[in-house]
Amino acid sequence: MEYIKVFLINTAVLITVAYIGNVIYKHVLGRAPVHLKTAGWVLIAIFAGWTSSFFGYKLDENVIFDLRIVPLIISAVAYPQPLLLIVIGIGTGLMRLTFGLTPAAYVGVLNLSLLGLAAAAMTPWLRRSRTSVLVKGLIVILVINILNTVNIAVFGVIPFGRYMTDIMPATLPGGVVLSILFGLIARDFHLEHMRSQQIQQANRLLSEQTEELHKNKIVLEERAKQLMIASQYKSEFLANMSHELRTPLNSIINLSQMVEEHEGSLTGEEISVYGSIIHRSGQDLLLLINDILDLSKVEAGKLEVANEIISVSEIPVLVWQQFDVIARQKGLQFELVEREGLPDFIVSDPQRIQQILRNLLSNAFKFTHSGGVSLTIRTERRRDGKRETEWIAFDVRDTGIGIAKNKHVRIFEAFQQADGTISRQYGGTGLGLSISRDLARLLGGFIVLNSEEGKGSTFSLYLPISPGGR
Structure with missing residues (x-):
């Protein structure tokens, strides 16, 4: 025991x-x-x-x-x-x-x-x-x-x-x-x-x-804020778009009605003036519709790029005639500068390059009241990590109202402008820069903005010399 x-x-x-x-x-x-x-x-x-x-x-x-x-x-x-x-x-x-x-x-x-x-x-x-x-x-x-x-x-x-x-x-x-x-x-x-x-x-x-829920709550609140801002911008866009569409449409409808009602009593000069206004209104309306269609195609990923060999010397000629007339009408100088060392040809989509340059030049002339606008074509070598590549750059410089630093990113977003009052004062839908940015990306390039409020702006379109050159 x-x-x-x-x-x-x-x-x-x-x-x-x-x-x-x-x-x-x-x-x-x-x-x-x-x-x-x-x-x-x-x-x-x-x-x-x-x-x-x-x-x-x-x-x-x-x-x-x-x-x-x-x-x-x-x-x-x-x-x-x-x-x-x-x-x-x-x-x-x-x-x-x-x-x-x-x-x-x-x-x-x-x-x-x-x-x-x-x-x-x-x-x-x-x-x-x-x-x-x-x-x-x-x-x-x-x-x-x-x-x-x-x-x-x-x-x-x-x-x-x-x-x-x-x-x-x-x-x-x-x-x-x-x-x-x-x-x-x-x-x-x-x-x-x-x-x-x-x-x-x-x-x-x-x-x-709990911590993850708190983070998600912050993210959701931020997204809700962004959605609210986006909703506000889209509301402004719809209001602007309504005005922009109605103006040319009203012109076309009213003038065509006048021509119809007074067909026998109108002089040849009056018919020519009315016809010119109807034609210009139709072009403005077509540009608006094209902008909306281009934006929807870009967002859907269905916008196609047709690369071909382009003569660099022909690019400015394609936009000079249109904007030289606008410059004379507004009393502004329009200068075209081609730097030394430009390649004879690049491979890209000429239609999309013209569209981007037209958007940038249209904005430059729209927001410039005195001084002038210039288009400079040059080449620039840029380093991406260890690799250095050569780009062709198109600088659209103006002496207009300029853009505040804190709004440089915002103006490239769809439906947005630097200030909601700009659309009421100057017109426009706020789609041009967004479409231009997306088109530049499709072409393998990008757009750089250098601007200060009250001191003008410079929009630089960078494109690779050839596809894959980036």
Whole structure:
């Protein structure tokens, strides 16, 4: 009965150590890296084995009976890692030497080392088997206790006959039963630890989700703000577009009605004037419709680019005649400059280049009241990372009202102008620059703006010399 009493004391000690270890593991090692957690578990297991020996039953001054194998059993089930179990087995055995360097102590080292190797040999089965944890634990308890009994009988300092008849019948069943009892208690500790980890993980996920929701809320608020601004701009655009469409339409309808009603009484000069106004109104209306169609095609990705060889010297000629007349009507200077070193030809879409230049020049003349407008054609080498490429640049410079720095990006957006009052004062839909920017991208180029309010503007169209030249 003395063995059972001591084993019960050992069980109480191990429960105490397990509780302390659980507290340490939860509050100290809970957020530590995996290797620190593993090292902590090894130290706690070895300390538990040493504590069990400290409170063990001394058959004499050298022989101690205890439950030091229990931490190894629990480790085999909880951490089925061969190296870890070998370290725990050898470490627990070496702690036996702290009670004296005797033959029984050396046998204790050998016994725990062999048990550690046996537990390590069981790890492949423990990992792969689909058997429940309770069944695995029971099998490990039986195997380790039986091997412990065999080792003591074979290598121990107690005579074999005496051990088998007087000691083993009490220590083996007692060790198995108390190992099972402690295993169940340790299982409860483990389940509590798992529940605590699950709660912590759930709290962490909730915190992350809350933070993500907060970020999404900010994004949604920003998008709602942008949608509201876009809605405002589109409302202004529709109002402007309504005015822009009605003006030429009214001119066409009214004048054509007058021609019809007074067909016989109109002079040739009046018919010519009315016809000229109808023709000009029709052209303005066509330009508006073309802008809207081009924008819709660009947004749908259906606007096609037809690349062909273009003579660089012909490009300014195509736009000069139209804007030279406008310049004389407004009393402005219109200058065309071709820098040295221009290539004879480039490969691009001539129709789209003319469209971009017409949009840029139209804006330049529209917003310039005095001074003049110039179109400069030049080449420029630009570095993109480690690569340096050559571009042809078309600079449209004016001495007009200019654009504030904080509105340089905004004016390239569809339906937007630098100021909502501009459309009412100068007319226009605010689509020209947006279409020009998108067309420049389709041609492999881009547009750069350099402007200051009250000091004029320079819009520079950059195009590659040939397709893929960028």
